[in-house]
Amino acid sequence: MLKLFELLKSKGYLILFVLLEVVAIILLYRGSNYHSSIILSSTNFITGKITETATVANSYLGLKEANITLMSRNAQLEREVLRLRSTIERLTIDSLSYRKVMKDSIDQPFPYxxxxxxxxxxxxxxxxxxxxxxxxxxxxxxxxxxxxxxxxxxxxxxxxxxxxxxxxxxxxxxxxxxxxxxxxxxxxxxxxxxxxxxxxxxxxxxxxxxxxxxxxxxxxxxxxxxxxxxxxxxxxxxxxxxxxxxxxxxxxxxxxxxxxxxxxxxxxxxxxxxxxxxxxxxxxx
Structure with missing residues (x-):
């Protein structure tokens, strides 16, 4: 409670100013159709901007996740290409070793x-x-x-x-x-x-x-x-x-x-x- 009083004492003028501003806006809103429309228009604009920013942020995060997913798939494909390239090279050197190469490819996992x-x-x-x-x-x-x-x-x-x-x-x-x-x-x-x-x-x-x-x-x-x-x-x-x-x-x-x-x-x-x-x-x- 003591801290609350200290806060009110140190920030009292600021809090009073904010309260008066809120009261003034409410009175304007209720007392004038023109001011009501202005306030509503401004509120809608601000809300729209916030929504737009949130949408862009979500889209960015979605693209980031998609990019990481694509990189993961690319890594898997890269490993498979390297493994197949190694197998083909060995077969090219000695076509008679086909069965041994195929057995080795199954028994020995790709090391990368x-x-x-x-x-x-x-x-x-x-x-x-x-x-x-x-x-x-x-x-x-x-x-x-x-x-x-x-x-x-x-x-x-x-x-x-x-x-x-x-x-x-x-x-x-x-x-x-x-x-x-x-x-x-x-x-x-x-x-x-x-x-x-x-x-x-x-x-x-x-x-x-x-x-x-x-x-x-x-x-x-x-x-x-x-x-x-x-x-x-x-x-x-x-x-x-x-x-x-x-x-x-x-x-x-x-x-x-x-x-x-x-x-x-x-x-x-x-x-x-x-x-x-x-x-x-x-x-x-």
Missing amino acids: EYRIAKVVGNITYGNSSYLTIDLGSKDGVHQDMAVLGVSGVVGIIKAVGKRYAQVLPVTNKDFAISCKIKNGEYIGILKWDGETPQQSLLTNLPKHISYAPGDSVYTSNYSAIFPEGIFVGTILEEGSSIDDNFCALKVELSMKLENIKYVYVVTNYDREERENLDAILTHKR
């Missing part, structure tokens, strides 16, 4: 899992850029996990907190990934040269490599982080190589990171086994 994350930050420091996503260690995210978008490679997990993680994008000079040209046999390293945000360099290619502008570039099977066959971009022209013994090609990147909203964080359940084998071989050397 896609999880949707929202991009909550996009920061640039000089020539280096970073993305922040709303998944962290509590969600099973850890360093060096692949990050993809609906159009291709986005980057790799660089740092992880409990609820958030930082992504090193493909347009960062510290990012590198093993790639190859579609239908090609040579593996190169895709690395951003720091010049054009939407372009990168595919380096370490032999000088006699055959290519044409517009050829597609995909992730190779040499990576234990990225699935094989993920679209990276298209070849523009020959670029500048720091090593005269190799060729470098300019690549137009498929992902536009400026306004990216959602990404996929990819888990490779076979990665630990591959890296353990690599570590054993390295230790023996």
